[in-house]
Amino acid sequence: MIIVTKSDVTDAEIDHIRERIESLGMRTHLSRGERRTIIGCIGDESVLDEVPLRSLPGVESVTPVLKPYKLASREFAADRTIVRVGGRDARAEFGGGPISVIAGPCSVEGREMLLSAARDVRKAGASMLRGGAFKPRTSPYAFQGLGEQALRLLVDVRAATGLPVVTEVMDTRQVDLVAEHADMLQVGARNMQNFSLLAELGRVRRPVLLKRGLSATVKELLMAAEYIMANGNHDVVLCERGIRTFETATRNTLDVAAIPVLKRESHLPVIVDPSHAGGDAGLVAPLAFAAIAAGADGLIVEVHPDPERALSDGDQSLDPTAFASMMQSLAAFAAAAGRSIAVPADARAVA
Amino acid sequence: MSSGEASGAGERERESATAELARCREEIEHIDNEIVSLLARRLTLGKRTGELKRVAGLPILDPTREAAVIRRVTGVARDAELPTEPIREIFWQIVGMSRRVQEQTPESLA
Numbered sequence: 084m085i086i087v088t089k090s091d092v093t094d095a096e097i098d099h100i101r102e103r104i105e106s107l108g109m110r111t112h113l114s115r116g117e118r119r120t121i122i123g124c125i126g127d128e129s130v131l132d133e134v135p136l137r138s139l140p141g142v143e144s145v146t147p148v149l150k151p152y153k154l155a156s157r158e159f160a161a162d163r164t165i166v167r168v169g170g171r172d173a174r175a176e177f178g179g180g181p182i183s184v185i186a187g188p189c190s191v192e193g194r195e196m197l198l199s200a201a202r203d204v205r206k207a208g209a210s211m212l213r214g215g216a217f218k219p220r221t222s223p224y225a226f227q228g229l230g231e232q233a234l235r236l237l238v239d240v241r242a243a244t245g246l247p248v249v250t251e252v253m254d255t256r257q258v259d260l261v262a263e264h265a266d267m268l269q270v271g272a273r274n275m276q277n278f279s280l281l282a283e284l285g286r287v288r289r290p291v292l293l294k295r296g297l298s299a300t301v302k303e304l305l306m307a308a309e310y311i312m313a314n315g316n317h318d319v320v321l322c323e324r325g326i327r328t329f330e331t332a333t334r335n336t337l338d339v340a341a342i343p344v345l346k347r348e349s350h351l352p353v354i355v356d357p358s359h360a361g362g363d364a365g366l367v368a369p370l371a372f373a374a375i376a377a378g379a380d381g382l383i384v385e386v387h388p389d390p391e392r393a394l395s396d397g398d399q400s401l402d403p404t405a406f407a408s409m410m411q412s413l414a415a416f417a418a419a420a421g422r423s424i425a426v427p428a429d430a431r432a433v434a
Numbered sequence: 435m436s437s438g439e440a441s442g443a444g445e446r447e448r449e450s451a452t453a454e455l456a457r458c459r460e461e462i463e464h465i466d467n468e469i470v471s472l473l474a475r476r477l478t479l480g481k482r483t484g485e486l487k488r489v490a491g492l493p494i495l496d497p498t499r500e501a502a503v504i505r506r507v508t509g510v511a512r513d514a515e516l517p518t519e520p521i522r523e524i525f526w527q528i529v530g531m532s533r534r535v536q537e538q539t540p541e542s543l544a
Contacts, residue, residue, distance in 0.1 A: 094512060098505050105501035110526070113519060315523065 116161025285314020334362025
């Protein structure tokens with residue numbers, strides 16, 4: 084159930100409405116927008132039948148939310164959510180006007196390669212760095228990532244370049260450790276329905292990048308976001324990264340339609356991973372263009388200084404030159420969609 | 435002013451900032467200790483109210499009272515010009531903790 088308040092509602096009226104709802108054992112969530120304020124009710128809605136909500140002072144309208152996801156639903160927020168990542172020295176934003184691009188290697192392989200990749204992607208216009216420390220690999224014999232050492236390298240390179248960093252957290256036991264080092268925590272596709280991990284991420288104060296599972300529906304993705312939000316963390320960015328279909332010409336099928344559908348169903352920002360979707364460097368740019376045309380708020384792209392020598396996912400990684408050229412072409416697609424590409428934070432400060 | 439003098443002044447400024455930072459952190463630790471002991475006192479009272487509710491034949495879970503507690507502290511926070519939503523979150527945690535203490539029977543507490 085959501086309650087839209089009158090435009091001239093007072094704080095005391097809002098407090099009163101919330102007290103009435105909470106005294107029935109429900110919880111409330113307040114969303115203040117530029118033009119309206121929304122009080123979302125969470126819990127067993129049947130208890131609300133006995134309250135004449137519409138007659139409470141300050142209430143404009145009362146609408147039931149029929150979707151199973153509440154906090155993640157479009158109706159629950161007065162405006163679209165802008166997720167802010169990082170701090171004053173390195174920051175990025177998702178869901179506002181400009182499109183933010185995250186780029187970097189699949190996994191952190193060493194200091195030199197990470198720094199070189201970070202400098203290259205920053206120069207090309209990326210506003211955030213990615214790099215895997217813990218890698219969920221299909222084979223237990225494949226390279227599993229440098230772990231804690233990689234986290235320290237990410238912190239170093241963040242300081243050197245001013246790019247905030249995102250890295251994957253695979254396990255509830257790693258959440259605190261990764262949160263100490265990274266600006267944003269990524270839930271990989273294979274962990275999208277790891278509910279204990281999602282709940283744990285709800286308790287940290289770091290934005291979460293939630294990737295859609297290989298075989299997950301849009302509804303399941305939003306329910307996964309709901310898990311994180313219901314546990315207290317409302318800074319969630321959704322990521323479409325391709326789903327499993329009968330098609331074998333590409334590794335996964337990028338579900339372009341999911342982008343506008345997610346934006347219709349939810350107030351959360353939506354970004355796209357064209358690298359994993361196609362599984363082929365040649366497909367990254369066209370899929371990125373399609374994503375932006377369809378309304379994505381950002382991209383996450385794999386870039387390796389030397390893809391031939393990459394320890395993981397070399398086939399789908401762009402080299403720095405190809406990435407720079409994609410970024411140049413991307414500006415026109417962004418402009419056609421009425422958007423622009425975000426400028427890295429400290430470049431903005433210098434300008 | 436020569437660059438040597440300038441960097442000397444910068445050095446002194448850094449040292450005094452580092453010293454003040456250490457003092458601030460010490461005071462923060464002191465405040466944290468106070469918060470924990472205040473929570474302990476609050477929980478002791480919560481335990482007592484649980485016993486009294488049992489004697490008076492009242493239910494332990496009292497959502498009306500919980501909602502009133504939250505509304506009251508929201509007002510206090512607003513008057514103190516603190517952000518109200520985080521304060522509400524903190525107090526929902528405290529109220530929940532207190533309720534769990536009350537739900538324990540005297541035997542299970544012993």
